[in-house]
Amino acid sequence: MQLEELNVGVLGAGQIAQAAHFVACRKAANVRLYAICDAAEDLLARMVTVHQPTTAFTDYDSMLSDPEVDAVVVAVADQFHVPLAIKALEAGKHVLVEKPMATSVEDAEALARAAERHQRVVLVGHEKRYDPGIAFAHDFIRDQIGELIGLKHWYCDSTYRYPMTDAVQPLIETGQKVVRPAGDPKADRRRYLVLGHGSHLLDTARYLGGPITAIRARLSTRADTYCWFLETEFENGCLGQLDLTVAVRMDWWEGFQVYGQHGSVLGKVFNPWYLRAAEVQCFSAKDRQFHQPLGEDADVFRLQIEDFAHAIRTGEQLRGSTPEDGVASVRGMVAVARAVESGDWVRLADVDGGL
Numbered sequence: 497m498q499l500e501e502l503n504v505g506v507l508g509a510g511q512i513a514q515a516a517h518f519v520a521c522r523k524a525a526n527v528r529l530y531a532i533c534d535a536a537e538d539l540l541a542r543m544v545t546v547h548q549p550t551t552a553f554t555d556y557d558s559m560l561s562d563p564e565v566d567a568v569v570v571a572v573a574d575q576f577h578v579p580l581a582i583k584a585l586e587a588g589k590h591v592l593v594e595k596p597m598a599t600s601v602e603d604a605e606a607l608a609r610a611a612e613r614h615q616r617v618v619l620v621g622h623e624k625r626y627d628p629g630i631a632f633a634h635d636f637i638r639d640q641i642g643e644l645i646g647l648k649h650w651y652c653d654s655t656y657r658y659p660m661t662d663a664v665q666p667l668i669e670t671g672q673k674v675v676r677p678a679g680d681p682k683a684d685r686r687r688y689l690v691l692g693h694g695s696h697l698l699d700t701a702r703y704l705g706g707p708i709t710a711i712r713a714r715l716s717t718r719a720d721t722y723c724w725f726l727e728t729e730f731e732n733g734c735l736g737q738l739d740l741t742v743a744v745r746m747d748w749w750e751g752f753q754v755y756g757q758h759g760s761v762l763g764k765v766f767n768p769w770y771l772r773a774a775e776v777q778c779f780s781a782k783d784r785q786f787h788q789p790l791g792e793d794a795d796v797f798r799l800q801i802e803d804f805a806h807a808i809r810t811g812e813q814l815r816g817s818t819p820e821d822g823v824a825s826v827r828g829m830v831a832v833a834r835a836v837e838s839g840d841w842v843r844l845a846d847v848d849g850g851l
């Protein structure tokens with residue numbers, strides 16, 4: 497059956513668009529890379545040559561006024577996500593917004609309200625939910641292991657990450673007039689690392705364990721390393737223990753362990769740019785067997801955009817992060833920051849402001 501393709505316009509031709517979204521749109525069965533928009537003309541011209549969209553724009557408003565654009569991927573700096581995503585919704589477009597959804601609770605909630613008001617699909621780009629190992633673990637936890645007792649999740653970036661990712665990513669091009677936020681967003685390391693990596697950790701932990709209600713945090717900054725150990729309380733009563741460390745002097749080290757009433761789950765997650773499915777072992781006490789998926793398609797960014805297009809076309813629920821999940825992740829990150837300051841438990845429902 498011929499699938500009706502969704503016309504996607506990608507805003508931003510920077511690192512993530514080049515390493516993920518352009519090719520994902522081109523490979524997706526139900527998507528057409530219809531437009532690319534970047535204010536940097538030289539970069540745009542190069543990306544148009546390589547990826548051959550139907551059309552291209554240097555001006556975002558012009559892309560939004562093109563009636564052929566069904567949906568927009570917002571792939572620009574974190575600080576720009578919310579205003580530019582809301583603009584797209586106001587123009588009647590569906591939105592896939594990169595993570596983190598926002599840098600403050602108020603902005604995240606404003607985007608969630610706009611999605612509701614305009615009745616459009618908004619997907620937050622926590623692509624790890626499309627890792628088939630993580631998805632299998634999620635479904636196994638939901639369907640097989642009953643009450644959750646404890647969840648441990650660790651996300652440790654590697655000091656060798658850049659040589660490793662450079663080896664597998666395309667050469668990233670840049671341009672003369674790229675638009676970036678004022679100042680250096682990387683200058684405040686705590687903030688930058690929590691937004692960049694903590695957003696993934698919190699979303700995956702929440703995806704596996706359910707909503708997180710409170711966080712207590714300790715941070716070590718020894719030896720030029722940022723190491724957060726977090727205690728989390730899940731709404732379902734599960735105990736949580738999360739570790740965010742940037743960077744460990746070893747390989748990328750990410751994984752999880754979940755104890756349930758009728759079984760347990762172990763997961764090893766790989767550097768995301770390897771597009772290698774997490775190795776998960778799901779033990780069921782009912783059949784006393786391990787269940788382990790193998791040979792799955794782990795092209796997470798393509799799976800993400802396909803799920804987005806499918807949800808738009810059919811109205812079916814996303815596997816990926818909804819606006820509500822995006823808000824929860826932002827609340828979680830703000831709670832981590834506040835909990836480090838106070839040394840106390842911080843309830844996610846009580847936090848406001850930003851990072």
Ligand SMILES: NC(=O)c1ccc[n+]([C@@H]2O[C@H](COP(=O)([O-])OP(=O)(O)OC[C@H]3O[C@@H](n4cnc5c(N)ncnc54)[C@H](O)[C@@H]3O)[C@@H](O)[C@H]2O)c1
Nearest residue numbers: 508509510511512534535556571572573574594595674675
């Ligand atoms: N999902 C992931 O695992 C992952 C990985 C890396 C980055 N990201 C996220 O992706 C986002 C983008 O990161 P990046 O490193 O690609 O950024 P970048 O700054 O390299 O690229 C952004 C591009 O957008 C363009 N741009 C910005 N505002 C514009 C506007 N108003 N009109 C036209 N063009 C505009 C800039 O000129 C630039 O070329 C960030 O939010 C980042 O957190 C996600």
